[in-house]
Every structure is written in structure tokens, then in C-alpha cells.
Amino acid sequence: MTDFDLELKQITKIYPGGTLAVEAFDLQVEKGEFLSFVGPSGCGKTTTLRMIAGLEDITSGELYIRGVNNTHIKAEQRPTATIFQNYAIYPHMTVRQNIEFGLKIRKLSGSEIRQKTSNIIDLLDLGSVADARETSLSGGQRQRVALARGLVTEPEILLLDEPLGALDANLRRAIQDELKLLQKQLNITFVFVTHAQSEALGMGDRIVVMNSGRVEQIGASEDIYFNPQTPFVARFIGKNLLFEGAITSASGKIGAIKTPNGQFKGRLIGNAANNASGLMVVPSEYISFGKTSKKDVNTVKGNVELANFISNTVIIYLRLANGERTKIETHVAKLDGQDLNTGSELNCYWDFNKSSIMLSESNG
Amino acid sequence: MDKVVSLRWILGIFTALFVLFLYGPFIVMGILSFQQGPEGGPQFPIIEWSSYWYQHVFGLAPPSRVAPLPIGEALIRSLTLAFATMVVSTVMGVLTAQAFRRPFKGSAVVFYSVILGMIVPGVLLGLGMVLIADQVGVARNWWSTAFVLHVVYTYPFAFLVMLAIFNRFDESVEEASLSLGVSPAKTFRKVTFPIIFPGVLSAMLFAFTLSYDEFPRTLFTGGSDVTMPIAIYGTFAVEIHPNLFAFGVLSTLFSFSLLAIYGILLTLSVRRQRQRASGLQEDIS
Numbered sequence A: 001m002t003d004f005d006l007e008l009k010q011i012t013k014i015y016p017g018g019t020l021a022v023e024a025f026d027l028q029v030e031k032g033e034f035l036s037f038v039g040p041s042g043c044g045k046t047t048t049l050r051m052i053a054g055l056e057d058i059t060s061g062e063l064y065i066r067g068v069n070n071t072h073i074k075a076e077q078r079p080t081a082t083i084f085q086n087y088a089i090y091p092h093m094t095v096r097q098n099i100e101f102g103l104k105i106r107k108l109s110g111s112e113i114r115q116k117t118s119n120i121i122d123l124l125d126l127g128s129v130a131d132a133r134e135t136s137l138s139g140g141q142r143q144r145v146a147l148a149r150g151l152v153t154e155p156e157i158l159l160l161d162e163p164l165g166a167l168d169a170n171l172r173r174a175i176q177d178e179l180k181l182l183q184k185q186l187n188i189t190f191v192f193v194t195h196a197q198s199e200a201l202g203m204g205d206r207i208v209v210m211n212s213g214r215v216e217q218i219g220a221s222e223d224i225y226f227n228p229q230t231p232f233v234a235r236f237i238g239k240n241l242l243f244e245g246a247i248t249s250a251s252g253k254i255g256a257i258k259t260p261n262g263q264f265k266g267r268l269i270g271n272a273a274n275n276a277s278g279l280m281v282v283p284s285e286y287i288s289f290g291k292t293s294k295k296d297v298n299t300v301k302g303n304v305e306l307a308n309f310i311s312n313t314v315i316i317y318l319r320l321a322n323g324e325r326t327k328i329e330t331h332v333a334k335l336d337g338q339d340l341n342t343g344s345e346l347n348c349y350w351d352f353n354k355s356s357i358m359l360s361e362s363n364g
Numbered sequence B: 001m002d003k004v005v006s007l008r009w010i011l012g013i014f015t016a017l018f019v020l021f022l023y024g025p026f027i028v029m030g031i032l033s034f035q036q037g038p039e040g041g042p043q044f045p046i047i048e049w050s051s052y053w054y055q056h057v058f059g060l061a062p063p064s065r066v067a068p069l070p071i072g073e074a075l076i077r078s079l080t081l082a083f084a085t086m087v088v089s090t091v092m093g094v095l096t097a098q099a100f101r102r103p104f105k106g107s108a109v110v111f112y113s114v115i116l117g118m119i120v121p122g123v124l125l126g127l128g129m130v131l132i133a134d135q136v137g138v139a140r141n142w143w144s145t146a147f148v149l150h151v152v153y154t155y156p157f158a159f160l161v162m163l164a165i166f167n168r169f170d171e172s173v174e175e176a177s178l179s180l181g182v183s184p185a186k187t188f189r190k191v192t193f194p195i196i197f198p199g200v201l202s203a204m205l206f207a208f209t210l211s212y213d214e215f216p217r218t219l220f221t222g223g224s225d226v227t228m229p230i231a232i233y234g235t236f237a238v239e240i241h242p243n244l245f246a247f248g249v250l251s252t253l254f255s256f257s258l259l260a261i262y263g264i265l266l267t268l269s270v271r272r273q274r275q276r277a278s279g280l281q282e283d284i285s
């Protein structure tokens, strides 16, 4: 018996055609956690979610829900509910009938069904459309109907596959908060799939970053954002500056890397080894500008190609010494009166404790 | 410019001819069915307009030298046969198409062997059936040998219709149902079936009408109790009277009313789907 609400042990999925969609996925989720899956298209997010829901066979590995082995349990017998990207609302039923549908097959009395249905209708503010059909609902209402239909059956775990993908940006923003509040209120475990990193970071208590069927990193938003553990995460999440080079020192906590743009020091990540080709990763947020006399810093300089101000942030395109162009996104307050006219020289520096050095190919 | 105009003319004439050949026979038949009776024959000119032959069809006309059409029982047989064929073919068609939603080994073989039923010439199939029936000593009857061939013939149509329907079917509604804890059987009844219903209706219509006026497969296999098309064919052998035309008009009207019912049911469910589609459109724009 484990204390986890959901546990994946070495879950692997190979589709009949031979596609390896998910490989050796390990995951432990606590009760009431909001977990986000994020990764590029085709990385296996939906496949993983469907395996948890029981809609897809698990090729190998084991799946536990509340300590019970669910690996070979059928979808309809799992204590999960799924919200699909297209909502999958039954077109031949009214909103109320849609919501009642999952309750009717449970052995509940009529009054209980009515009670639960009207509770969830109130909770999700669907009263005005309770007797409407899918055809006359707006996108946001559809999303809420799908949510109500899933939640009313009181699942242990709610699985959501890009549930906000079909909504426009404003509505999306509003529903993100609503969803998060609802989840905290009901204390149901949510597994939320998205390919938008901002959505994943904003909503998840923890984030699972996936790539090509594998888990790259699991951690809290800040962790993923400021401490990427693999080159993929460093490129996919956050606004990191990257410098490729050769690792010149890999002992202790702080190592060094030699790049065409200079020698840098940084925290060593994973099994970074001497002489291996490595990557220096610096979150844009940690970069300061101007000349400095500080010791524990890395410095780099370049010529401004373009500085683009968007309200209180500025995106600086910098041409580095070796001719490479890099992009720095920062808050205007950090500029400290630097000249950002095209062609002017810009000095950048950062605390080397804030930057990291990792293998540029992380195969393990 | 000239080319466009002449093309229009050609297409116009083509359409006119098409309509003429489509409706011409029926119109001529319709007119002649109002011929005077019992002396008036199945040709122009109309001696005098009358509804005599309609009365004759229903046995309401006074006895005359023209024998009543031997179709009463044949009609009931045909309707019964068409109904049974419709039920069996539609059920099989739906189930087979359902099976084809997931790829399986040998699906191509199964597909073509089902489709063969509508491709093989009917007369050959009928003859073959006669040979087998005689060989194994099974009597030929409209409700046995002929029925089997009707199903063989109409089942592929029902299957193809359902295949097309399932092609456009969005599985996520079924998966949503499973994930709510609803069993697959109940999911089919409560979710899948109501959504594919327009398709089922089309399959039923195909099966019924194809069976109702099926001739080549029934001719040899139907036995001595004939179905309606065979009975009508039998009357040609003697002498043709306008009562046949009156019957033709009536049975065409019957078919039209089936079609009308089908149309109404279909519009109702299509309208629902269209609203749904336009609703989605709004969201996107």
C-alpha cells in the first residue's frame, strides 16, 4: 500500500504500429495535487493520460490508484473521469441530462441524483442553460458542462486533456483561475495536459515536462523554471540564455565551461563530466547589465541589434562576440539606464550560482 | 462566352432528358391508370377519365371479364419479407461496421466478401441458391431461400452506409461515457446509437426498398407463393390492363410516403447536428 493517489511505475506504451509513445514513465501524485503535463506535440501526454483513464492499454509497467493496482482495470471501473479537448458533450441530451448521465448508472435514488446535479449546476453556474442542448452553448459553457459531468460522479482523479485549447485567450485566462480554485475547493487530484508552458507553470502544483515519450523533469513551477535539469527543459521552459561549449572543470558543486563567448562558471547538473560538450544555462531574469567589479559573476558582452519594449518588459537581441545572436527578456527596471540603441555595446553579468552547467546531450 | 452558353444548353438538354426518362414512364402510367374501364385498354387515347381501375385494384369494381390482380397476398408477403430483411440487414450492417472501427487481421477479406453480395449478378445467385437448396433438399420459399438472398443482397448496402457514418463518428463521446463509469453495452445504447440513428435510418430505407421490389434473386428462389414483383410479372404473361397502372401508382405513392417519413426523421436529426456545427464555427471566429 502506498499513500499516493496515483502512482505510475515504469509505464510504457508501444502502439500496435510500433510507435514507442511513452517510455518508462515513473510518477507519484499526492491526494489533491494539481499536476500539469507539458511538452511538445507528439511527446506522449495524451497517451499517458489515456492510459491512466484506461482508454489505452498499458504495454508494460504498473498503474496504482489509491494504492490499488489498476493496470488491467477497465476504463468504466476506474475512479477517474476524463475531460476531453473537444468536451465530447452528448448532442442528443440537454445539459442537465448530460450531467445526470454518469449518476444514473450508479445505484442512487432519484432525489440524490437531483440533489447532486443541482449542486454541481450551481457550483459551475450552469443554471441558465440547464435545459439547453450543446448546440446553443458557448465555448466556455461547453467547457463547464464537460467539467460538471466529470465532477458530479465524484472521481478520485480528474484527467483533463487540453481542456482550454478551444477557448480564446481571455476566456482561457478566466477559466484557468476558476479551475484552480475549484480544484482546491473540491480537493480532487487533477492531471492537466497542456502544451502551453505558461498554462502548465501557472496551474500546476507540480509540472511534468515530457519529451519524446520520456519524462524530462518533474518539479514545482519555480524549480522547472529556474533550475532546468536537462537541455530540453532549458530550451522548452522559461527564458534561458544558452551557451554551448566544453566542460573544463567538473568537480565539486561549481564547474566551469569554455565557450566561444568566454569562460563561465556555474552549478554542475547531473553527471556533467570534464571535457564533455556542455551547456551553460542562465535564466534571463538573473541577468544584470553594465560593468561590474563583483567577483562571483560570469560576464558576456555584445552589440544590441534590437530592443523591443512591450509594456514593462524589454526583449533585447544581442549580437555576441562570436557572431551568435541571443535573446534576453528582462524587466525595464533592471536596465539601469543602459543604452539600448542599435549597435551600442551592452555588458551583461550574472551570479554564477544562478547559472548551471549540464551535458549538452543528456542521455541519462 | 459562346462556349459557356452552348455548354449550358447541352447541360440543360441533358437534364431535361434525364427528368423526362425518370418521370416519363411514371407520368404515362399515371395518366393511363385513369382510363375508362373495364373496356378501356392500356393505351392512348383516354376514352373517358375514370377511377374505375383504382376501384378494381381494391376489388370494389363490379365483376367483369378482367380478373382482379393476384397481388393481395403477394403484397403482404413482400412487405413482410422487406420488413424482416430490413431488420436483419440493418442489425448486421451496424454490427459489422462497428467491428470495422478497429483495424483487425483479415479485415480486407471480410470487407470484400460482404460487398460481394451486392456485386454478384442476382440471377446467378438465385440459380446457385436453387442448386444448393435442391441438393440439400430444402424447399424453396419466400421466407427461407429468398429471404436469405435478400439479406445477402441488402446487408452490404446497410454495411456501407454504416461504415460511412462511423467514419465521421467522434469516438470521444463514447470514451467520455466509459470514463464516467458506464458499461460499453449501455454506452452503445445510450450514446452511440442515438447519434448514429440517422445512418441507421438510411440503412433501413435501403434494405427495405431494395428487398421490396427485388426481382432476379426472388424469381427462382421464392417458391410457389410469389412476392409482389413476381406476381406483377406473372400478370404480364396474360394481358395488361390499366389496373396494373393503378396499382403501380399506389405503390409508388407508398414508397414516397416511406421516403417522406425518412426525410422528416432525418431532417430533425441533421438539423440538430448542423446547429451544433455552426455553434462551433462561432467559437472559432
Ligand SMILES: Nc1ncnc2c1ncn2[C@@H]1O[C@H](COP(=O)(O)OP(=O)(O)OP(=O)(O)O)[C@@H](O)[C@H]1O
Residues within 6 Å of the ligand: A015, A016, A017, A019, A020, A021, A039, A040, A041, A042, A043, A044, A045, A046, A047, A048, A195
Ligand atoms: N492511436 C495511435 N496509434 C498509433 N500511434 C499513436 C496513436 N496515438 C498517438 N500515437 C503516436 O504516439 C505519440 C504520442 O502521441 P500523443 O497523442 O500522446 O501526443 P501528445 O503529447 O498528446 O501530442 P499533442 O500535444 O499533439 O496532443 C505520437 O508519436 C503519435 O503519433
Ligand SMILES: [Mg+2]
Residues within 6 Å of the ligand: A045, A046, A047
Ligand atoms: Mg494530445
